[in-house]
Amino acid sequence: MAENYDVIIIGSGPGGYVAAVRAGQLGLKTAIVEREHLGGICLNWGCIPTKALLRSAEILDHSNHLKDYGLVLEGKVSADVKAVVARSRGVSARLNSGVGFLMKKNKVDVIWGEAKITKPGEIVVSKSSKPVVEPQHPLPKNIKSQEGTYTAKHIIIATGARPRALPGIEPDGKLIWTYFEALKPDVMPKSLIVMGSGAIGIEFASFYLSMGVDVTVVEVLPTIMPVEDAEVTAIARKQLEKRGMKIFTSAKVAKVEKGAGSITAHVETADGKIRQITADRMISAVGVQGNIENLGLETLGVKTDRGCVVIDGYGKTNVPGIYAIGDVAGPPMLAHKAEHEGVVCVEKLAGLPNVHPTDKGKVPGCTYCQPQVASVGLTEARAKELGRDIRVGRFSFAANGKAIALGEDQGLCKVIFDKKTGELLGAHMVGAEVTELIHGFVVAMNLETTEEELMHTIFPHPTVSESMKEAVLDAYGRVLNA
Structure with missing residues (x-):
């Protein structure tokens, strides 16, 4: 029974x-x-x-x-x-x-x-x-x-x-990895191709870059981390490239050729040209x-x-x-x-x-690369697509005392409000510990907080979180420290 x-x-x-x-x-x-x-x-x-x-x-x-x-x-x-x-x-x-x-x-x-x-x-x-x-x-x-x-x-x-696999470029566990193999490398490759620049792809690309690996990222869409706000991802890309990462956007891996201990990717770029990139390993990070x-x-x-x-x-x-x-x-x-x-x-x-x-719409997203990226709600582009009349505020970490003291002043906090109601529609951040800060905006959205409540909230000093309030103030022409 x-x-x-x-x-x-x-x-x-x-x-x-x-x-x-x-x-x-x-x-x-x-x-x-x-x-x-x-x-x-x-x-x-x-x-x-x-x-x-x-x-x-x-x-x-x-x-x-x-x-x-x-x-x-x-x-x-x-x-x-x-x-x-x-x-x-x-x-x-x-x-x-x-x-x-x-x-x-x-x-x-x-x-x-x-x-x-x-x-x-x-x-x-x-x-x-x-x-x-x-x-x-x-x-x-x-x-x-x-x-x-x-x-x-x-x-x-x-x-x-x-992990999702693309026809003809299926992971084999040896030369083409999924996140399973990428988590447990027997030896560190000298060079690596990462196919896909979502959270999984960029996190592994960032990790292996820090380990001294020559990393190339190939993304079929025009920006890395495509679900994020374009202004934020542009800053992230600049920092990743400054660290030595090579990034190709609007490009796709058309085919691969496997060698004894390496793999060559035929990358079709936006201009229609084919670039051959050879590396020890490739990570397939094209979604799940x-x-x-x-x-x-x-x-x-x-x-x-x-x-x-x-x-x-x-x-x-x-x-x-x-x-x-x-x-x-x-x-x-x-x-x-x-x-x-x-x-x-x-x-x-x-x-x-x-x-x-x-x-x-109130589920936050976090990517733990260097620099970190975090967001919740609508991007600026999506808000405009929906016909929303918006106010946008920005505050650079270059003007934040704590970020400067940390030696991590390359970052941005960006907020998007409905111009008529003051509703917080979205928040987007790049920089030091932003994955630990985004919850503040998530709570605000869940409580249906407007710009007025956020402006009257006291943020501790010195903290990177002060950039959150400054971004709100900036959306209404009241920024204090920039």
């Missing part, structure tokens, strides 16, 4: 495990099905380990510019690649075990295997085809069971996404696609679009009792969006009052 639950969640990434925790808090009998490792891609192969790598890169960068701070160190600081990677994997393992603890604490059963929805309210779990391969990621101790049939009133799909296969969705008639499950603001699909959250449910494919969707979905199906649907 099948074991019955209130909620079964397929996938234990940020969306899945957070949804499971919230369901457990609400007293729902909950199980989560995982086939490989708790925490999903973000914790094990994405957000967390990449930030550990980038932290090592940041310290290395600072160490090699100590004279700028009046400090002297004999000799040049170098990187121990194996130690850098080991630290990154250790950070991931620590958080992986933490997810297992959270499942146990909130009385969530962990079912190890691969799930398929056979009909609304029923899943069959088979043995995983992807067993855990890393010793630091042991199977959780609170496994309820493995193979078998399980039933639940509510089934939440949180299976995440995987949802893991919707082998779940039984087609048989059930669950609606999908461009490789993702179609949902409403509460995670509901077109089939009653089946929900989807996170990357598998479409962009923006960000861990914090997945977490929020998970909480909203569970609270709504549990019948809690006043549950608000997820507003994707």
Whole structure:
């Protein structure tokens, strides 16, 4: 006889495990099905380990510019690649075990295997085809069971996404990497091509550049980090190129040729010419696609679009009792969006009052390259496309005392307001620690704050955050320090 639950969640990434925790808090009998490792891609192969790598890169960068701070160190600081990677994997393992603890604490059963929805309210779990391969990621101790049939009133799909591959330029794990291989290089390549300049591509490009690698980025669109405000990405590009990165925009990799230990990319540039670029390795960072296969969705008639499950603001699909959250449910494919969707979905199906649907327009985005980039809401170009009458404010970090003291005065804070109502429509930042600052604008937008409240908010001095208020003042002709 099948074991019955209130909620079964397929996938234990940020969306899945957070949804499971919230369901457990609400007293729902909950199980989560995982086939490989708790925490999903973000914790094990994405957000967390990449930030550990980038932290090592940041310290290395600072160490090699100590004279700028009046400090002297004999000799040049170098990187121990194996130690850098080991630290990154250790950070991931620590958080992986933490997810297992959270499942146990909130009385969530962990079912190890691969799930398929056979009909609304029923899943069959088979043995995983992807067993855990890393010793630091042991199977959780609170496994309820493995193979078998399980039933639940509510089934939440949180299976995440995987790297997208271009025909003829498929990653092979040797010469052409995805982020999986890029996270664990056996040896540091001397040269690298990065195909794609979204957050994943630029973060890896920045990391390897700091490690002393000759890095070339190829982007098919006119700007790097295409979803960001063009003015911000122009500043980021200038700084990345100043560090030595070579960037080609409005260009595409037409084909590749593989050698014994190198790869040659035939890059078609905007003028129609073909440039051949040879490097030790290439990273394919051309986006991700949802893991919707082998779940039984087609048989059930669950609606999908461009490789993702179609949902409403509460995670509901077109089939009653089946929900989807996170990357598998479409962009923006960000861990914090997945977490929020998970909480909203569970609270709504549990019948809690006043549950608000997820507003994707208020999901912040962060890119942890050097310099950092962060944003929320509409870009200036998008606001104009929508016909909004806007005010735009800017404040350069070159006029911010803390940024100057940090030796990181190349940055910008840019804000966009509705001219008639004072509504904050968007905020865009590039520079030191802006990924830690953007939440201020996110909170402001969520509280429907206008320019007046922001102008009357006292920001601490000296901080880089003062540039946020100055940008607001600038939008209304009241900037004080520029």
